[in-house]
Structures are given as structure tokens and as C-alpha cells.
Amino acid sequence: MKKILSIIILISALIFTGCSDKFFDINQSPNSAIEENMTPSLILPRALHRVAAEQTTEYDVYLRWMGYWARCAGTYGPNTDEESYQISSAFMRTTWLNWYDILKDFDVIEKNAVTRKETGYEAIAKIMKTIGFAQLVDQYNNVPYSKCFDLKDNLLTPYDKGNAIYTDLIKQLEAADALLKDAEVAENLDIESSDIIFGGDFAMWRKLGNSQRLRLLMHQSKVLGDAGLKTEIDKIVANGGGFLGAGESAEVQPGYVKDVGKQNPFWNSFKINDAGGLDNYNRANNYFLNLLKSKSDIRYQYFYSQASSVTGGETYYGFDYGYPDSDVKAAANSSDVAGTGPGAYSSAGTGKGIAKGPNMAMWIFPSFESLFLQAEAIQRNALAGDAKTAYETAVKESFAWLNVDDLNTVTSAYLNTNLFGSWDLSTMDKLTLILTQKYIAMCGINGIETFNDYRRTGIPSDLPLSLDESRGTNQIPLRLIYPQEEYQYNKANATAEGTINPQSSKVFWDID
Numbered sequence: 001m002k003k004i005l006s007i008i009i010l011i012s013a014l015i016f017t018g019c020s021d022k023f024f025d026i027n028q029s030p031n032s033a034i035e036e037n038m039t040p041s042l043i044l045p046r047a048l049h050r051v052a053a054e055q056t057t058e059y060d061v062y063l064r065w066m067g068y069w070a071r072c073a074g075t076y077g078p079n080t081d082e083e084s085y086q087i088s089s090a091f092m093r094t095t096w097l098n099w100y101d102i103l104k105d106f107d108v109i110e111k112n113a114v115t116r117k118e119t120g121y122e123a124i125a126k127i128m129k130t131i132g133f134a135q136l137v138d139q140y141n142n143v144p145y146s147k148c149f150d151l152k153d154n155l156l157t158p159y160d161k162g163n164a165i166y167t168d169l170i171k172q173l174e175a176a177d178a179l180l181k182d183a184e185v186a187e188n189l190d191i192e193s194s195d196i197i198f199g200g201d202f203a204m205w206r207k208l209g210n211s212q213r214l215r216l217l218m219h220q221s222k223v224l225g226d227a228g229l230k231t232e233i234d235k236i237v238a239n240g241g242g243f244l245g246a247g248e249s250a251e252v253q254p255g256y257v258k259d260v261g262k263q264n265p266f267w268n269s270f271k272i273n274d275a276g277g278l279d280n281y282n283r284a285n286n287y288f289l290n291l292l293k294s295k296s297d298i299r300y301q302y303f304y305s306q307a308s309s310v311t312g313g314e315t316y317y318g319f320d321y322g323y324p325d326s327d328v329k330a331a332a333n334s335s336d337v338a339g340t341g342p343g344a345y346s347s348a349g350t351g352k353g354i355a356k357g358p359n360m361a362m363w364i365f366p367s368f369e370s371l372f373l374q375a376e377a378i379q380r381n382a383l384a385g386d387a388k389t390a391y392e393t394a395v396k397e398s399f400a401w402l403n404v405d406d407l408n409t410v411t412s413a414y415l416n417t418n419l420f421g422s423w424d425l426s427t428m429d430k431l432t433l434i435l436t437q438k439y440i441a442m443c444g445i446n447g448i449e450t451f452n453d454y455r456r457t458g459i460p461s462d463l464p465l466s467l468d469e470s471r472g473t474n475q476i477p478l479r480l481i482y483p484q485e486e487y488q489y490n491k492a493n494a495t496a497e498g499t500i501n502p503q504s505s506k507v508f509w510d511i512d
Contacts, residue, residue: 035108035112036112038108038112039112039116039189039190040109040112040113040116040118040121040125040188040189040194041121041188041189041190041191041193041194042194043105043108043109044109044121044124044194044195044196045194045196045254046105047102047105047106047109047128048128048195048196048197048252048254048364049196049252049254049265049362050098050102050105051102051128051131051132051252051364052251052252052265052362052363052364053265053266053362054095054098054099054102055131055135055364055446055448056265056266056362056363056445056446057265057266057269057270058092058094058095058098059095059446059447059448059451060269060270060282060447061082061092061447062447062448062450062451063282063349063443063444063447063450064082064282064285064321065082065321065447065451065476066439066447066450066451066454066463067285067287067288067321067460067463067464068285068288068303068349068443068444068447068450069282069283069284069285069349069444070282070283070284070285070286070318070319070320070321070322070323071083071281071282071283071319071321071322071323072280072281072282072283072319072327072346073319073320073323073325073326073327074319074326074327074345074346075280075281075326076281078322078324078468080468080470083321083322083466083467083468083471084322084466084468084470084471084472084474085466085471085474085475085476085477085502085503086470086474087477087480087481087502088481088484089481089482089483089484089486089487090483090484091480091481092139092480093483093484093485095139095480096136096140096482096483096485096486097483097485099132099135099136100144100148102132103129103132103133103148104149106125106128106129106132107125107129107149109121109122109124109125110122110125110126110129113125113188116189117187118187118188118189118191119179119180119182119183119187119188120179120180120183120184120185120187120188120191120200120202120205121188121191122176122179123175123176123177123179123180123183123202123205123209124176124195124205126172126173126175126176126179127172127173127176127205127208127209127212129169129172130169130172130173130212130216131212131364133145133165133169134165134166134169134212134215134216134219135448137162137165137166137507137508138219138448138451138452138507139448139479139480139507140479140480140482140507141162141479141505141506141507141508142159142160142161142162142497143159143160143162143165144157144158144159144160144490144493145159145160145164145165145168146160146168156489156490156492156493157490157493158493159493159494159496159497161508162507162508162509163223163508163509166216166219166220166508166509169216170213170216170217170232173209173210173212173213173216174213174235174239176205176209177206177209177210177239177241178239180202180203180205180206180209180241181206181239181241183202185200185202188200196252196253196254197250197251197252197253197364198250203241204248204250206239206241206242207241207242207243207244207245207248208244208250208365209241210236210239210241210242210243211243211244211250211365211370211373212365213236214233214236214243214370214373214374214377215365215369215373215449217229217232217233218373218376218377219452219456219509220509221380221456221457222456222509222510222511223508223509223511226380226381226382229377229380229382230380230381230382230383233377233382233383237383237384243370243373243374244365244367244370244371245367245370245371246367246371246393246396246397246400247367247397247400248367248370249361249363249365249366249367249401250363250364250365250366251361251362251363251364251366252361252362252363252364253361253362256358256359256360256361256362257358257359258274258357258358258359259274260274260275261274262274263358263359264357264358264359264360264361264362265362266350266354266355266362267350267355267357267358267360268358270282270349270350270355270444271348271350271355271358272358274358278348279348279349279350280348282348282349282350283318283319283346283347283348283349284300284303284304284316284317284318284319284346284347284348284349285318285319285320285321285349286318286319286320287320287321287463287464288300288303288318288443289304289316289318289347290318291440292440293316295418295419295420295421296418296420297414297418297420297421297440298404298410299353299398299399299402299404299440299443300316300351301316301351302351302352302353302354302402302403302404303349303351303353303354303402303443303444304316304318304347304348304349304350304351305347305348305350305351305352306347307344307345307346307347308344308345309344309345310345316347317345317346317347318346318347319346320464320467321464321466321467322465322466322467322468322471323467324467324468324469327346349444350444352403353401353402353403353404354402354443354444354445356403363445363446366401366445366446367397367401368394368397368398368401368441369438369441369442369445369446369449371390371393371394371397372394372434372435372437372438372441374390374394375387375390375391375393375394375434376431376434376435376438378390379391379430379431379434380431387430387434388423388424391423391430391433391434391437392415392423394434394437394438394441395411395414395415395421395437395441396411396415398437398440398441399411399414401441421437432459435453435457435459436459436460438453439453439459439460454476455478455506455507455510456509456510463476474503475503477502477503478502478503478504478505478506478507478510479500479502479505479506479507480502481500481502482494482497482500
């Protein structure tokens, strides 16, 4: 039985389990193997699956805050805490609990890989730990890091500064790349089968590590400035590993199938669960839907589903975020259909481009996000290349990733004649154009990354606030409050961080 990170993680392990845990459980050995004896190959598949599930199913709040999704106002009443931005220590508390449990698995993988001299596994664990810890910093700023797995001497874990954690994460990614350069598949037990992302392809892991490093640097764009970005990005380029490119998404595929406990977690949560139940809560947000429709951007037909029944002549019908009442038009239509709620008269937030089936792979780092990061870096003169070419490659990859029909014809028109999408015709400054198109491409994908971009760049600048009547003067929060378990079981360290006000307290990289 593996060691538990802390009392907090013990509680989370007992209380919070996902629908696929039985399918991916690695802790059912009849010999009750202890963590020191667990080979990395046994732990890695489930740990990778859990990372994908965490960042795609637990961040739907950010997808609603960022204008992509909205509550089906014809069926569900207001979610006051979320929609008024009046969040507490209970808000999204499982995110913290889940991440530390997942990160403990990768810590075990890393330590055992060092003992076994399995450098490929060691590097993979380092890369995945940077993803989890960065997302914790991005939401909470200072968090337990350097001593969080040292339970012998630090049962009550102290907090590290967010900027210090980021600095070390960059170092860990640099170390991971050095390990991967010389790693041999034959020296890493069962790596080709246990690596459910790249099948033991260490060259692809180097690209993921470099792309993650670029992501962390771009988060700090306001802190580092363009010159500082260039200095750091030059170090990535120098290692020769490259970045994720077109068709090179980092995706988890352990063998998802349409069966109980075995479906893709995103599909299971936001499309059709393994009992056949539909997600009727998350619908198209009018802000994003109308943005794309008004700009002749057909991707709304791939991000969202057509309504099952036409509402007011509209096959794609959305809601305003935080709308306090039921939607009269949708509710009126539904009253004529026995057993059919307003959800049938509005567009689901998961269209055919992002919800492709219960057996689809689950993204961790999509190709187009990497390409947009590269385009932004080039435009900031921090990476060599042609910004227009990089931008157009990223936009086309977004369309390709969504499986848009007649891809070449559609993207050629969008990039050459559409006033909104064309590099040459758009009236936006080029950095705003890149970040706006990145915002569009990220619909439904990974809400925290759009939330990060919004905080560091202010794009989109016209993002509407919730219509919830109790919102008052509240704005979209700048960070989360530590979970209530921290104030119960790690009180001295949590309270030492001072009073957290999500309306004014910021993460370290979010500077004016």
C-alpha cells in the first residue's frame, strides 16, 4: 500500500474516486506491494490517465468563466457561488486534493526509476510533475512543493513561493531533456506498453517537455519581458529537441471503450456517461457562439452540437452565463414535448469536433496549443521564425484537430479572405490576433490555460461577466482560496499565507 502524502491526501483517497478508477487501479496486487517495490511500469498508465482526466473534467468552471459554456438556464437554477464569483475554501477543493494524490504517484515513479536506473521513466515523471505543480501554482500561487513528499520530517507541509516553484520546474524540465537524450527503450521495463501517450518514443517526450517549458515561460511573459523570454527560450532551442508540431498532440490512450468505467473521461463527463445519461447542464455560451457566427467562423459547428429541436428558427442556440431566470423561449418550446426539457432546444457544449466518441484519446497537450505558443513567442521576437507562417500553421491545425470538413478549402478562405482570421486583412495588432485565435481554438479543451492567458493578457477584452443578480461588483476571480482541509489539518502553514481575497490576490506572474 503506497504511502499517503498527508492526512489531506488520505481523506481524498478515501472519498474521491473517478468512474474509471477500477479499470485503471494499480493497487490491487495480491502481494500488497509497497511503493518501493513498485516498478514505474505498473504505476505510469493510471497516473497518465489521471492527469488527462483531471485537467479535462475538473476545470469546467473555467470553461464557463471564460465564455465557452453556460448553464442551461431552461433546466437548472443558478450556481450562486460560481456565478457570483463569491468563492470559498470549499470551491474546487477536489482539484487540490486530486493533484497531490496524482503527483505522489509520479514522485514514486521518479524515485524508483532512479533506483532502477530507468532514465526514461525518470524523465517522464519529471515532466508530468511540472504539469501538475504548475497548475497548482496557477490557481493558488504559493503551495507545498519542495517538502511535500518528505513526510518523515514534514508531516505538516510548508508552502513554497510560486515563483521559486516555477524556477525549479524549469530546471526539472531541463534535467528531463538531458535524461531523454541518452535514454534507451530497452533499459526501461515495458516502456512501450506502459507509456500510453507516446509508446516509449523519447523524441516525442522531449518535444512535450520543451513545449511545457515554453508554456511556463509564456505564463511569465509580463514578469520576464520579451528580452527575458528570448534568453530562456534560446536555452530550449539549444537542446535541439524541438516543440510539438502539427499532428503531434500529447494524448492519453489506454484503450478507452464504450463500457462501464472504461470510457474517455471527457466524453463520460460532458457528453454521454456510461449509463447513457446526457450532460444537459453545459450548453453553448452566447458570447462565444455569437462571436464565431458573426465572424463566419464555422468552428462553432464543431465546438457545439446542433439543438435537437429548433428554437426560434435557430439550430444552434445558447445561453448567457449566469442568466438568473429560466430561458423563456426554450422553456416555452419544451412544454409541448412530453418528457423533453429545454436542453433539447439548445446546443450542447461538446460538439463533434471535441467530443469524438467514448473511445477517443484524451488530450494532455494539444498540438495547436504548442503552435500558438510558438507563434506568440515569434511575434514577441523571443523565438526565431516567421510570425505569419507560424500563426497560419496554428490556425489550420485548430481546424484540422476538430476534423473540419474540406479542410484545405475552408482554411484557405479563412486565412486569406476572412477579415477576422486573415493575418493581412485583420485590423487587430498581430499579438492580439494570435491570442484571440488561440482563445478560439481552446474552446472546451483546457479551461485553466485560457484562464491563465486571460489573466496575463486580458484577451478577450470584451469577455462578459456573469449576469447573476448577487454578483455585485465582483469580477472573475484572480485565484482560488486554499481548500478547507488545509486550514483544518495544515493550519499553521496555510494561515501563514495571510488572508486570501480572490478578487484582489494574484498569482506571482499576474502583474500589472
